[in-house]
Amino acid sequence: MDPEVLERITARRAELDDLEAQLTEQLSAVRSERDELSVAERALERVSEEIAGERASVSPAPGHVAGRTVMLVPHRGPEIQEAMLPPDYQRILSIVRQAGGPVTARQVGETLGWPSA
DSSP states (O other): OOHHHHHHHHHHHHHHHHHHHHHHHHHHHHHHHHHHHHHHHHHHHHHHHHHHHHHHHOOOOEEEETTEEEEOOOOOOTTOOGGGSOHHHHHHHHHHHHHOSOOOHHHHHHHHTOOOO
16 A cells, blocks of 8 residues: 555544544533533523412502501512402402493492592
């Protein structure tokens, strides 16, 4: 066999061995990072579910305004549902819906049986 051809084959084999080692190292790093992302994704899902559960279970807390106890209304947001409102607010919404049009505060108060004078 021609010594020059043999030398080229040997050199090319060394290049390929080096390339294989680099690719093996890169593949290992990619797999490791992908595994880390999977763990992070599962942790994020778990924490998100916990937060959503906590938000859903939070009932309005009473507050004090001018010496009177009142129910605080949660901040509006996509996760806030009507059932999370205090019962009086839910009744007000029901009255407005049933009216089918504009209503005055007096009409709502009278329907609720509150003094309107």
